[in-house]
Amino acid sequence: MKSDRTQHSGNFILDSLPPEEYKLIHPHLQPVKLRQNDVLCRARESIAEVYFPTTALLSWVHSTAEGQTVEVGMTGFEGMMGMTFLFDRDSAPWEVKVLLAGEGFKLNSRVFVSILRESVVLRRKVTEFAYLKLMQLTQSALCNRFHAVEQRLCRWLQAASDRVKNDELLLTRNILATMVGSTRPAVSIVTGTLQSAGLIRAVRGKITILNRTEMAEAACECYHIMKHEFDRYLLG
Secondary structure: OOOOOOOOOOOHHHHOOOHHHHHHHHHHOEEEEEOOOOEEEOOOOOOOEEEEEOOOEEEEEEEOOOOOEEEEEEEOOOOOEOHHHHHOOOOOOOEEEEEEOEEEEEEEHHHHHHHHHHOHHHHHHHHHHHHHHHHHHHHHHHHHHHOOHHHHHHHHHHHHHHHHOOOEEOOOHHHHHHHHOOOHHHHHHHHHHHHHOOOEEEEOOEEEEOOHHHHHHHOOHHHHHHHHHHHHHHHO
C-alpha cells in the first residue's frame, strides 16, 4: 500500500514514509554534500552514520588482500547506506564510497536503529531495498563472470544513470574499469567503439549517454533483469 507522501526529500525511502514516521526521523536528518571519492564506511568497521543519497551515487566496493577492487553494488536516490543494521550488524563486508558527487542526508546510526525498531513502514522499505541489493549483488557476480566488457559497461552506465536521473556521468576510464571488473585499456577500447556507434560521448572525465535504446540493446540481459526489479521496487 502506498503512503500518503507529504515530504519531498528526494530520497525514495524517506519519501515513502507516512507522515507520522517521517516526523520521527526528520529532526535527525542532516543535509550533506557528498564529494567524489569520499569514503562513507570502510569494510568491517563500525558504521557511525547512515546515509540517504538524493543526487549522489554511492558505490559498494570489495577488495582482495592484494588491493584489487571491484564494485559489487551501487546506490542512488532509491536507497541508503547502512542497511546492515536491519540484520543487527553495525558493519559491512564492503567499503562504500561516493562515486558521483551530489547531495543527501545523514543521521547518527544509533538514532537510526532506534527509529527503525519502532517504524513499521521504514523497516519494510529498508527490507525491500535489502532484497533489491541482494539481487544486484548476485546478478553482478554472474555478469562479471560471463559477459563481455562491452555488455557490462553498457549495463553499468545505464544503471548508474537510472540512479542519479542524469545521462551525464563524471567518471574517468580508470573508475569505470574498477566498476566493471576490467582494465583501463579494455574500457578505453569499448568506450571508443560505443562513441563511434553514436551511443555515448566520451571526453576526459565525462561519459554522456546519447542513445539509451541502443545502449539497452547492447547491454546483457543483466541490465534488463535489474531494471525490472528496480522499477518494481519503486512502484512499491
